[in-house]
Amino acid sequence: MIKQTEGSQAVAEAVALCRPEVICAYPISPQTHIVEGLGALVKAGDLAPCEFLNVESEFAAMSVAIGSSAAGARTYTATASQGLLFMVEAVYNASGLGLPIVMTVANRAIGAPINILNHHSDSMSQRDCGWIQLFAESNQEALDLHIQAFKLAEEMSMPVMVCMDGFILTHAYEQVDMPDQAQVDAFLPPYEPRQVLDPAEPVSIGAMVGPEAFMEVRYLAHAKQTMALDRIPEIAAEFKEAFGRDAGGLVRGYRIEDAETIVVALGSVVGTLEETIDTMRAEGVKIGVLSIRCFRPFPMAAVRAALARTARVVVLEKSFAVGLGGIVSTDVRLAMVRIHVRGYTVVAGLGGRPITQDSLLRVLRLAVADELKNLTFLDLDWDIVNRHLAREAATRRSGPIAENLLRDIGSGARPTTAGKAQP
Incomplete structure (x- = not known):
């Protein structure tokens, strides 16, 4: 169905069509509208059975996601910027344990200085954490990638980040083609975990591993990522055949x-x-x-x-x-x-x-x-940069960089020649 909607709402509806059983999130701009949309769907009974958990921090969000995924539930969360950094320990645990969690990262700058707008520093900081990272070019592709992400994560038993530019995509209203529930159900099979915590068949997940096997465990994580290079374009081709759109791939x-x-x-x-x-x-x-x-x-x-x-x-x-x-x-x-x-x-x-x-x-x-x-x-203001370098060369107590630059911009000050940087 063609509809005009906000990028965050499009992602929320796409995630809901994937029938997650547990959603846990802590609000941080610019991902907040996604989980607000999902929370409204759960509250209205339009997404059921699904447990929506309000947690006290991003670290708690990923910790809950780890527990619910290990218990056999299809699990989703979202974050951005400092929120991603706050959950880093658990982010590594999720990939190390091979849990197929899907997470939206609404890309936003990491402070200091504080900035809530788009920048890829958050997801790039986690490029080596063991999660698959997919990047969306548009809101339509963000929608489509989430549907593919659940299939990829569960087939590979690996967590997947879907990265979309904060505000540029998350808060932009665009026309998207929203599939119906029957289409997504036909594409995405019910979740069958490779490992599950079941009282009827007790196992340990996350055991202590020493030097006798740690290297092999890490290598297998690498090997599975390598295997994903084959499966990602295959899933994109399957998606194109089912939905008639080219989205995803390498x-x-x-x-x-x-x-x-x-x-x-x-x-x-x-x-x-x-x-x-x-x-x-x-x-x-x-x-x-x-x-x-x-x-x-x-x-x-x-x-x-x-x-x-x-x-x-x-x-x-x-x-x-x-x-x-x-x-x-x-x-x-x-x-x-x-x-x-x-x-x-x-x-x-x-x-x-x-x-x-x-x-x-x-x-x-x-x-x-x-x-x-x-x-x-690109478009770096060398006048402002050179002025601050001159300030630092002239006095030891030169003051905070960000506040000085804002003051210089507000005053229209131009640089001196001392300490000039080469453009």
């Missing part, structure tokens, strides 16, 4: 067949990039976009195949490793070993800063001309 290329420059990105910025690429194509520039839909496990072979015939790669990412540079770029470069292409990293959109077509056109034209620096921060 990667998706746009105008890359003859591209001499390929931009690699994740999430909602892909749509803006595609429009930008269309403009450059009209100018005669051979350029395309590769969307990474599955970040963990990283689709090394698929990325390598997509980039094998291009001359240069620009990785656009909404997070970065402080003191190093790009996060996604590092994985992309591993995929390009022995492929001789020029590579650039562009960090953009941090803390919700708009990524405009004008800015993308400017930086991509530099890349096509091979005049772009290896690491570029």
Whole structure:
């Protein structure tokens, strides 16, 4: 059914169609509308049987999810930003125990300073925690990925994060095609756990493991992620056959067949990039976009195949490793070993800063001309940065960075030459 709805509500309805038996969550923007929507469905009796648990923290939310999943219940939760960090110990436990929990991460910046807007630093911080990570480009894909996520998680007995850009998607009203219950039931079989806590057949889950077996346990976690690289595109193909839409999978290329420059990105910025690429194509520039839909496990072979015939790669990412540079770029470069292409990293959109077509056109034209620096921060205000560096060079008690920058912006102050950073 075609309907105009908020991204969070679309996800809530899609999750409800998957018939979760336990939902536990602690509200934190920008995921709150998702669990509010699910709570309303449970209260109204439209989602039953299902127990909705209000918990006292994000750590408690994941702890409840672990318990309910181990007891054999289809389980769902959602979080963002500091909420994800607060539950990290339990996040690792969920994957280490092989529990098929599905969780929405409404991507939001991690403080300090406090920022509630979009940024990929939260899910990127957990890229090595053992969860599968799927990234949505649109609200339709976010809806579709949740349905696929339950099937993937339960077949592989592994937890899955579905990452969608906070506010950009979660709070945007778009047209989506919502399936009906019969369609989802036909696609997603009832949950049959590989392991379950059952008083009739007592077992231990989460036993102490020493050096005699710990490495093997961890390797099996890696092996299962590798196996998921095969199953993820198969499930996407099954979804397309059942619902008539292309969603999910490992990667998706746009105008890359003859591209001499390929931009690699994740999430909602892909749509803006595609429009930008269309403009450059009209100018005669051979350029395309590769969307990474599955970040963990990283689709090394698929990325390598997509980039094998291009001359240069620009990785656009909404997070970065402080003191190093790009996060996604590092994985992309591993995929390009022995492929001789020029590579650039562009960090953009941090803390919700708009990524405009004008800015993308400017930086991509530099890349096509091979005049772009290896690491570029899109639309960074070098005047404000240099002013603060000069302040720190001039006095020991220079004050808090964030408040100083806000004061400088408000006063319209311009930099001195001392301590000037190179753009």
